[in-house]
Amino acid sequence: MKKLEAKDLSSSYKDEIxxxxxxxxxxxxxxxxxxxxxxxxxxxLLRTLSRVLKxxxxxxxxxxKDLYKINPKDVAKKLxxxxxxxxxxFNFKTYEVVLMGRNPHLKGxxxxxxxDLKVVREAMEATNTWHLAERNLNELSGGEMQRVFLARALxxxxxxxxLDEPTAHLDISYQIExxxxxxxxxxxxxxxxxxxxxxxxxxxxxxxNILLMKDGKIQSFGxxxxxxxxxxxxxxxxxxxxxxxxxxxxxxxxxxxxxxxDQRANQREVGKRVHIICGAxxxxxxxxxxxxxxxxxxxxxxxxxxxxxxxAKDYNMDLVIEAPFSPITDSSYKTNLxxxxxxDFVVMTSIPFGKGNLLNLDSALEALKMGKKLLxxxxxxxxxxxxxGGEAKRKYYELKARGALFxxxxxxxxxxxxxx
Amino acid sequence: MQEYWIKPRIKRWKIIVSLASLLLFISIISSSxxxxxxxxxxxTLFIIFKKISFSNFHYAVxxxxxxxxxxxxxxxVIAEALVGMALSLAGVTYQAIFRNPMxxxxxxxxxxxxxxxxxxxxxxxxGYGIFGLNSIPLFAFFGSFLPVLLVYKISRVGxxxxxxxxxxxxxxxxxxxxxxxxLTLIFAKEELRGIFFWLLGGFSLTNWMDVYSILPFLLIGLxxxxxxxRDMNVMxxxxxxxxxxxxxVELVKRRLILMASFLTAxxxxxxGLIGFVGLIIPHMVRxxxxxxxxxxxxxxxxxGAIFLIFADSIARVILLPQELPVGIITALAGGPFFLYLLKxxxxxxxx
Numbered sequence: 001m002k003k004l005e006a007k008d009l010s011s012s013y014k015d016e017i018x019x020x021x022x023x024x025x026x027x028x029x030x031x032x033x034x035x036x037x038x039x040x041x042x043x044x045l046l047r048t049l050s051r052v053l054k055x056x057x058x059x060x061x062x063x064x065k066d067l068y069k070i071n072p073k074d075v076a077k078k079l080x081x082x083x084x085x086x087x088x089x090f091n092f093k094t095y096e097v098v099l100m101g102r103n104p105h106l107k108g109x110x111x112x113x114x115x116d117l118k119v120v121r122e123a124m125e126a127t128n129t130w131h132l133a134e135r136n137l138n139e140l141s142g143g144e145m146q147r148v149f150l151a152r153a154l155x156x157x158x159x160x161x162x163l164d165e166p167t168a169h170l171d172i173s174y175q176i177e178x179x180x181x182x183x184x185x186x187x188x189x190x191x192x193x194x195x196x197x198x199x200x201x202x203x204x205x206x207x208x209n210i211l212l213m214k215d216g217k218i219q220s221f222g223x224x225x226x227x228x229x230x231x232x233x234x235x236x237x238x239x240x241x242x243x244x245x246x247x248x249x250x251x252x253x254x255x256x257x258x259x260x261x262d263q264r265a266n267q268r269e270v271g272k273r274v275h276i277i278c279g280a281x282x283x284x285x286x287x288x289x290x291x292x293x294x295x296x297x298x299x300x301x302x303x304x305x306x307x308x309x310x311x312a313k314d315y316n317m318d319l320v321i322e323a324p325f326s327p328i329t330d331s332s333y334k335t336n337l338x339x340x341x342x343x344d345f346v347v348m349t350s351i352p353f354g355k356g357n358l359l360n361l362d363s364a365l366e367a368l369k370m371g372k373k374l375l376x377x378x379x380x381x382x383x384x385x386x387x388x389g390g391e392a393k394r395k396y397y398e399l400k401a402r403g404a405l406f407x408x409x410x411x412x413x414x415x416x417x418x419x420x
Numbered sequence: 421m422q423e424y425w426i427k428p429r430i431k432r433w434k435i436i437v438s439l440a441s442l443l444l445f446i447s448i449i450s451s452s453x454x455x456x457x458x459x460x461x462x463x464t465l466f467i468i469f470k471k472i473s474f475s476n477f478h479y480a481v482x483x484x485x486x487x488x489x490x491x492x493x494x495x496x497v498i499a500e501a502l503v504g505m506a507l508s509l510a511g512v513t514y515q516a517i518f519r520n521p522m523x524x525x526x527x528x529x530x531x532x533x534x535x536x537x538x539x540x541x542x543x544x545x546x547g548y549g550i551f552g553l554n555s556i557p558l559f560a561f562f563g564s565f566l567p568v569l570l571v572y573k574i575s576r577v578g579x580x581x582x583x584x585x586x587x588x589x590x591x592x593x594x595x596x597x598x599x600x601x602x603l604t605l606i607f608a609k610e611e612l613r614g615i616f617f618w619l620l621g622g623f624s625l626t627n628w629m630d631v632y633s634i635l636p637f638l639l640i641g642l643x644x645x646x647x648x649x650r651d652m653n654v655m656x657x658x659x660x661x662x663x664x665x666x667x668x669v670e671l672v673k674r675r676l677i678l679m680a681s682f683l684t685a686x687x688x689x690x691x692g693l694i695g696f697v698g699l700i701i702p703h704m705v706r707x708x709x710x711x712x713x714x715x716x717x718x719x720x721x722x723x724g725a726i727f728l729i730f731a732d733s734i735a736r737v738i739l740l741p742q743e744l745p746v747g748i749i750t751a752l753a754g755g756p757f758f759l760y761l762l763k764x765x766x767x768x769x770x771x
Contacts, residue, residue, distance in 0.1 A: 047660075050664060052660055052663050072667065072668050076665050076666030079664075083664065093710070100650075100653060100654050103650060103666055104666035111426065113426075
């Protein structure tokens with residue numbers, strides 16, 4: 001069922017075309033997230049959809065009728081907008097502000113009646129603002145004010161709700177709170193919701209569909225999983241990202257990688273190979289930086305699901321992996337040694353050692369025996385991450401005795417590679 | 421809470437408006453007792469009530485006194501009330517449109533524009549030209565309308581009108597218009613003294629004709645602005661926001677500016693330049709009754725009337741037998757108040 005539909009919209013502002021040929025559909029109980037860089041036309045799209053900016057071309061249909069041919073009051077009964085909040089002028093009480101939401105339902109000099117008061121109360125209770133009713137608007141915090149204006153939008157009893165960055169300038173707790181609220185209201189009141197976002201992770205967590213905009217056009221539009229992938233994001237935002245499923249929320253999350261495309265293209269390969277013995281997220285930073293410096297990389301032995309693994313697998317490098325949470329087997333130990341053999345340098349990060357991964361320490365010893373340069377990052381010192389009852393510590397002494405280079409930090413390690 | 425909010429509020433509003441009306445009535449009567457010529461207060465009362473009740477009961481009053489009260493003081497006091505209402509209403513309206521509590525017909529050049537229009541009409545003798553109607557308000561209207569548009573266009577930044585740009589453009593336009601008024605004065609010969617006194621802002625020459633000429637504008641303005649009271653509330657939370665709530669912002673704004681300019685023009689053409697009423701009154705009334713225009717509009721207009729009657733009563737007697745133009749009194753009270761407001765708002769508006 002279509003609630004709001006835009007067909008081939010083009011809008012311009014002061015003769016400059018800002019959005020071009022945008023088509024989209026909003027359905028009840030669904031949240032559409034609109035994402036895009038600054039100046040990509042997100043807010044303009046929202047203004048065009050909310051009967052504020054008349055499109056140069058195309059139509060916006062609400063329940064099949066042309067939005068711009070219905071009178072503004074009737075539109076406001078169906079469509080509400082949560083704008084970016086401006087500092088309020090004059091001291092209205094919170095209750096008075098929410099009461100304004102009934103404006104489209106009132107004629108001329110008509111006063112609010114029993115039903116209006118009931119709707120307002122429900123809207124305020126739904127947004128948890130009823131206790132603020134008597135407070136002056138400009139005494140409220142950002143999160144409270146956002147909720148009050150959301151209550152006002154709900155008091156319009158809309159079927160479509162458009163939001164312009166509802167989480168902007170809010171603390172993270174308020175961001176989650178307001179988005180949870182919007183999601184709940186969307187389901188309970190069968191609202192069709194579209195919201196502009198800056199944050200991929202909030203968008204992927206709370207939206208059903210995503211519209212990705214670039215230069216006023218739709219770059220991609222569809223289910224979250226279809227739209228939010230590194231290729232699309234790189235095309236729009238010109239940044240490399242990792243897109244993962246979050247183990248707790250089961251929604252996608254997006255992490256930018258430091259490497260910039262153009263930088264990487266200019267980079268000369270140094271033709272040297274580094275093997276990294278890492279795990280438990282001690283290696284991720286190093287992998288990124290060394291790749292930046294142009295080294296060829298391999299790493300191991302890492303457990304599947306380890307954050308280092310999640311990171312490294314997107315870097316197109318040789319990896320030795322082990323089943324999740326399992327001890328290192330002989331076969332992967334041997335594969336690891338093979339990679340060490342091929343490498344010019346070996347780095348061991350400050351992995352916590354237990355019985356299961358002691359073989360990684362052994363492979364470091366082997367590296368020394370092969371005559372490789374071994375760098376050991378020992379911070380925090382091995383004493384604090386030895387869970388083997390002293391065995392790992394002994395092996396560290398042996399490493400030192402055999403000429404491994406001990407470094408205090410990962411920055412020191414990077415410095416060393418830069419000077420090489 | 422639910423009950424608490426609407427019915428008692430409307431009830432409270434009714435009480436406020438009734439009280440203010442009563443106060444206005446008392447002010448009109450008591451101000452009619454004040455003046456250079458001594459008329460016994462009881463005599464004044466009887467004269468007025470005799471007229472109001474159209475009764476023929478006999479009470480011996482001095483006929484001169486009756487003329488003083490009925491043809492000099494009463495029209496004057498009523499004109500003061502109407503002008504006070506008009507200026508106060510215009511202030512409320514400009515403040516809502518400009519989304520700025522410092523807007524006032526005097527500050528934004530609307531009054532000076534009206535003065536220019538009116539002086540042109542008087543000096544060049546077209547005052548009573550068109551179909552025998554008093555065309556001074558018409559000229560004053562065009563004079564007051566144009567500066568508002570100009571100031572609005574110039575001082576608007578995005579969707580807001582910051583205090584700084586508002587005041588600066590308002591001052592610039594006022595100075596420019598005052599210069600033009602002075603220029604017209606050069607061409608004025610026998611009218612010079614009259615115009616000059618009128619420019620200072622006063623009611624010394626007011627008669628019933630003035631009351632009748634301002635009354636229709638005032639009624640239209642009062643009811644017209646009150647009609648948009650709820651829309652004005654919504655517009656204060658942002659113009660785009662108001663559009664989302666079904667207000668046809670551009671249309672409403674245009675009508676409100678028109679009505680406020682008519683009010684300013686009619687006030688100026690009766691009484692000359694009287695400053696700051698539209699600034700002081702809405703601000704004080706807002707503190708007392710809150711920012712909701714459904715109560716602010718009626719209360720501010722009644723209070724504006726009372727204020728101007730009060731100010732003019734002072735102007736009439738403070739330097740007896742000399743009479744002061746009331747514009748001097750309101751400016752003396754309004755100037756410092758304006759500065760106080762500016763200082764208070766400075767932080768909010770990052771001047």
